[in-house]
Amino acid sequence: MSTGKVIVSAESVVMDYQTPTGIKHVLNDISFSLLEGEFASIVGPSGVGKTTLLRLLTGLMQPTSGTIRINGEVVTSPPPGLAVVLQDYTRSLMPWLTVEKNISLPLKRLGLSKTEIAETIELVLTEVGLRGNQKNYPWQLSGGMQQRVAIARAIAVRPQLLIMDEPFASVDAQTRFDLEDLVLKVRDDFKITTAMVTHDIDEAVYLSDKVVVLYGSPADVKEIVKVDLPYPRNQVASRGREEFAELRTKIYAQVRGLQ
Amino acid sequence: MKGANISVIRRFLPGVVSMLGFMLLWQLGTSFGPLSGGSLPSAINAISALGALFVLPEIWLAIGQTLFIALTGLLISVVLGIPAGVLVGLSPFAYRSLKPVLDFFKVIPPIVIIPIVILVFGPTTEMGIFLVVFANFFMLVFQSAYGVRDLDTVLLDTLRCYGMTKWDEIWHARIPGALPFIAVGVRIAVAASMIVAVVAGLIGGAPSLGQQMLLYQSSGQPNQTFAIVIIFGVLGLGLARIYSRLQRKIVFWTD
Numbered sequence: 056m057s058t059g060k061v062i063v064s065a066e067s068v069v070m071d072y073q074t075p076t077g078i079k080h081v082l083n084d085i086s087f088s089l090l091e092g093e094f095a096s097i098v099g100p101s102g103v104g105k106t107t108l109l110r111l112l113t114g115l116m117q118p119t120s121g122t123i124r125i126n127g128e129v130v131t132s133p134p135p136g137l138a139v140v141l142q143d144y145t146r147s148l149m150p151w152l153t154v155e156k157n158i159s160l161p162l163k164r165l166g167l168s169k170t171e172i173a174e175t176i177e178l179v180l181t182e183v184g185l186r187g188n189q190k191n192y193p194w195q196l197s198g199g200m201q202q203r204v205a206i207a208r209a210i211a212v213r214p215q216l217l218i219m220d221e222p223f224a225s226v227d228a229q230t231r232f233d234l235e236d237l238v239l240k241v242r243d244d245f246k247i248t249t250a251m252v253t254h255d256i257d258e259a260v261y262l263s264d265k266v267v268v269l270y271g272s273p274a275d276v277k278e279i280v281k282v283d284l285p286y287p288r289n290q291v292a293s294r295g296r297e298e299f300a301e302l303r304t305k306i307y308a309q310v311r312g313l314q
Numbered sequence: 315m316k317g318a319n320i321s322v323i324r325r326f327l328p329g330v331v332s333m334l335g336f337m338l339l340w341q342l343g344t345s346f347g348p349l350s351g352g353s354l355p356s357a358i359n360a361i362s363a364l365g366a367l368f369v370l371p372e373i374w375l376a377i378g379q380t381l382f383i384a385l386t387g388l389l390i391s392v393v394l395g396i397p398a399g400v401l402v403g404l405s406p407f408a409y410r411s412l413k414p415v416l417d418f419f420k421v422i423p424p425i426v427i428i429p430i431v432i433l434v435f436g437p438t439t440e441m442g443i444f445l446v447v448f449a450n451f452f453m454l455v456f457q458s459a460y461g462v463r464d465l466d467t468v469l470l471d472t473l474r475c476y477g478m479t480k481w482d483e484i485w486h487a488r489i490p491g492a493l494p495f496i497a498v499g500v501r502i503a504v505a506a507s508m509i510v511a512v513v514a515g516l517i518g519g520a521p522s523l524g525q526q527m528l529l530y531q532s533s534g535q536p537n538q539t540f541a542i543v544i545i546f547g548v549l550g551l552g553l554a555r556i557y558s559r560l561q562r563k564i565v566f567w568t569d
């Protein structure tokens with residue numbers, strides 16, 4: 056699914072936080088790369104530094120040392136062509152704006168005309184199964200639907216890179232499966248390079264081409280596990296395969312520090 | 315239709331009943347209880363005095379003056395206080411520099427500056443308006459500044475990742491995000507404006523219901539004095555109701 060062009064690269068990334076009690080070393084020496092069209096998950100124990108790594112990838116923060124490049128350029132602020140879906144949809148959508156306005160706000164700077172914007176919104180809402188919800192407010196929708204709006208907003212900007220931090224952590228199990236399949240579909244339709252943090256190892260295996268396992272304090276990349284499950288993937292068949300079970304057991308052991 | 319009638323009754327009946335109960339207690343308390351025989355008027359006396367007051371032009375004038383002082387002061391403090399607060403909140407430096415000043419003025423009750431204000435304005439309507447503005451301004455500045463600063467970090471991160479300009483961030487996120495805080499400030503200001511408008515008359519001698527009340531009290535007319543308390547209560551309640559409706563429209567996404 057990948058053309059071999061490097062979109063994201065992290066080179067010897069170190070991150071320390073200054074805290075009132077002193078310096079906290081969070082990331083020790085992180086290197087990995089993400090090819091065009093690839094889907095990578097970042098997993099690791101709670102508090103290991105997954106969100107920290109994502110924030111560095113977005114350019115919202117600068118690493119203490121090492122570099123992050125996107126398209127070969129060192130990232131110092133959020134690069135063009137970036138889209139994000141964060142865990143807490145109640146906090147990432149603006150309750151005072153309709154679904155339509157929430158999606159169109161990031162679109163404005165792309166210089167699209169009014170009709171192009173309306174068409175884009177129609178297209179992405181259809182993609183996520185929310186056609187006709189333009190005029191609703193986020194709080195009128197269920198949690199799963201709100202996260203779909205956040206996904207629609209992300210794909211509306213035609214991003215080159217999509218970054219997601221535990222995007223499905225606050226929805227129920229059934230909705231979670233639906234949203235995972237939505238992400239697979241979106242990815243197939245739009246060919247977006249994606250980096251996603253998740254706590255759910257099964258989810259990481261199900262969705263990814265590679266899983267970056269962080270471990271330790273400060274954290275290192277324990278291993279980058281390639282996932283060769285065939286496409287198209289599907290909840291029953293893919294999860295039932297023998298490789299699936301092997302991969303999840305292996306990653307589980309690494310996250311638990313057993314290997 | 316019938317269902318609607320029943321739900322209207324359900325909604326208002328408890329309030330009406332407890333109001334009547336309160337009146338009854340008041341009447342009984344002033345007729346038989348330990349309060350009887352004092353100068354505290356009974357419910358019936360106060361209410362009939364209230365009826366009699368309504369034919370007096372000076373009462374209508376006093377109501378008008380009170381509302382004028384309260385609403386003009388409210389308007390001025392809203393128009394000055396909210397933008398000032400938004401600006402202060404948008405600049406971390408301004409916020410840090412001005413917060414001690416705001417905190418200081420916020421805790422000064424408007425009553426204590428009446429002697430000073432009278433020196434400047436005399437016992438006038440302007441004095442009343444100034445007091446109302448003084449009572450509200452710093453609180454509104456504080457609420458607005460706090461509101462624009464309080465933007466959720468997840469939302470802020472999201473907007474920054476999408477390359478939103480500073481202006482979009484302010485206009486589409488910080489200001490609407492501050493509205494619930496501002497609305498609470500205005501709610502407090504609505505109540506405070508009425509109180510201060512009356513106090514300005516009662517203590518500062520500005521023309522208002524407070525001044526009328528003082529007049530009745532000093533001429534030994536407890537029934538009328540009490541009737542004014544009731545007028546004041548009704549006016550305050552009315553304003554609060556009107557504002558509640560407005561508030562629900564402005565910050566429609568909160569509940």
Ligand SMILES: Nc1ncnc2c1ncn2[C@@H]1O[C@H](COP(=O)(O)OP(=O)(O)OP(=O)(O)O)[C@@H](O)[C@H]1O
Binds near residue numbers: 079081107
């Ligand atoms: N702004 C900050 N200042 C100081 N320390 C921080 C800051 N942000 C995170 N940390 C610390 O850095 C470590 C990694 O945090 P991070 O949020 O990246 O972990 P995470 O892997 O995303 O955790 P979780 O799985 O719970 O989401 C934690 O120990 C956290 O307390």
Ligand SMILES: [Mg+2]
Binds near residue numbers: 107
């Ligand atoms: Mg995290």
